Amino acid sequence: MPGIAMRRAVRRCNRLYREVRLVAQALKSPRHPVFAHMVVTRRCNLACTYCSEFDTFSKPVPIEEMVRRVDRLAALGTTAVTLTGGETLLHPQLEEIIARIRSHGMIVVMITNGYLLSVERIKKLNKAGLDRMQISIDNVKPDAVSMKSLKVLDQKLRWLAEHAEFPVHIHSVVGAGTAEPEDALIIAKRATELGLGSSAGIVHDPTGHIEPIDQRSRNVLEEIERLSKPLFSFARHNPWRKNLLEGRPNDWHCPAGGRHIYICENGLVHYCMAQRGYPAKPLAEYTQEDIDRESKTPKSCAPYCTIFCVHRVALLDRIRENPREALVQLFPAPEPGQAKPPLPVRALTAAFSSQKSSRSTELFRKAALRILNLH
Numbered sequence: 001m002p003g004i005a006m007r008r009a010v011r012r013c014n015r016l017y018r019e020v021r022l023v024a025q026a027l028k029s030p031r032h033p034v035f036a037h038m039v040v041t042r043r044c045n046l047a048c049t050y051c052s053e054f055d056t057f058s059k060p061v062p063i064e065e066m067v068r069r070v071d072r073l074a075a076l077g078t079t080a081v082t083l084t085g086g087e088t089l090l091h092p093q094l095e096e097i098i099a100r101i102r103s104h105g106m107i108v109v110m111i112t113n114g115y116l117l118s119v120e121r122i123k124k125l126n127k128a129g130l131d132r133m134q135i136s137i138d139n140v141k142p143d144a145v146s147m148k149s150l151k152v153l154d155q156k157l158r159w160l161a162e163h164a165e166f167p168v169h170i171h172s173v174v175g176a177g178t179a180e181p182e183d184a185l186i187i188a189k190r191a192t193e194l195g196l197g198s199s200a201g202i203v204h205d206p207t208g209h210i211e212p213i214d215q216r217s218r219n220v221l222e223e224i225e226r227l228s229k230p231l232f233s234f235a236r237h238n239p240w241r242k243n244l245l246e247g248r249p250n251d252w253h254c255p256a257g258g259r260h261i262y263i264c265e266n267g268l269v270h271y272c273m274a275q276r277g278y279p280a281k282p283l284a285e286y287t288q289e290d291i292d293r294e295s296k297t298p299k300s301c302a303p304y305c306t307i308f309c310v311h312r313v314a315l316l317d318r319i320r321e322n323p324r325e326a327l328v329q330l331f332p333a334p335e336p337g338q339a340k341p342p343l344p345v346r347a348l349t350a351a352f353s354s355q356k357s358s359r360s361t362e363l364f365r366k367a368a369l370r371i372l373n374l375h
């Protein structure tokens with residue numbers, strides 16, 4: 001049996017192929033959900049005081065129903081599914097759900113507070129084919145606001161560093177009512193030390209609007225961004241994030257309800273976790289017409305929205321519709337030492353977004369479609 005380094009390398013290649021394919025599909029067509037967030041149970045084993053996403057009593061969504069929902073997402077052409085809660089690890093058949101998503105060729109990510117992780121559970125998640133895991137950690141030591149603490153979770157992170165065949169990303173929210181914004185930096189440094197990814201977001205209120213953060217918190221965010229040096233960082237290249245940090249609104253179109261959908265525990269489709277209640281139609285009855293209509297519907301909450309996964313798909317749409325303008329906005333002339341997008345992103349963008357194409361672009365586009373199995 002190959003060692004973990006070899007298994008990780010093989011899975012990394014496979015994941016990269018499928019992620020490039022996701023981008024190519026999004027650039028090729030505006031008519032399918034790129035990202036879906038799906039709740040597997042509303043129940044959580046913790047009770048963070050700032051959270052409006054959990055209860056203490058709901059049962060897990062039955063596996064037969066989860067399978068039906070996964071199959072319906074695949075039929076709508078969804079390319080990536082993020083499993084969320086409540087606490088995802090409270091679902092006793094989580095691995096079956098993950099395997100079902102993978103069986104359709106979709107990318108599968110899970111969000112967890114990490115409390116219920118064990119070596120055995122990590123190995124089961126490997127086997128099921130999990131693509132990525134995000135763990136939220138709020139502080140260094142537990143306090144009255146949040147128990148999601150580095151002190152409590154460090155052993156789990158060490159197990160993940162040793163056994164997980166999927167990338168693990170530690171996410172902290174600055175301004176989440178935690179006493180010390182510098183905690184987020186300590187958490188990010190520990191993640192880096194263990195070879196795990198890290199990022200920090202900005203706290204938003206239950207409607208998805210940003211809450212003001214002070215200069216101290218901003219400095220922490222900037223330092224965390226400097227810690228992780230990927231070729232391309234969405235946080236670093238998100239043209240709307242800077243405005244939000246400075247308290248200014250953004251002029252963008254939110255495609256939620258079409259390009260990004262949120263499915264609650266009752267199987268209803270909502271725009272996002274912050275805007276539950278719209279359009280609140282059962283996933284089983286959600287159609288291409290719904291996707292097309294909701295993608296185009298203006299959302300009054302957009303100017304101050306902090307839901308970055310929806311920003312991400314909106315940027316892909318912007319690149320497809322108006323590549324030159326979007327790329328200039330996304331990647332202003334790089335200053336010395338500043339990151340450029342990775343070559344595959346630039347090549348795919350050029351191939352799929354140009355309206356008037358030369359013969360060589362056309363040939364490249366055809367070859368890419370064939371390699372990505374999209375022709």
Ligand code: SF4
Nearest residue numbers: 044046047048051113
């Ligand atoms: S662990 Fe997550 S879902 Fe549970 S209460 Fe805290 S923030 Fe909410």
Ligand code: SF4
Nearest residue numbers: 208254272301302305
């Ligand atoms: S703008 Fe879109 S993603 Fe943001 S809160 Fe509103 S509906 Fe949700």
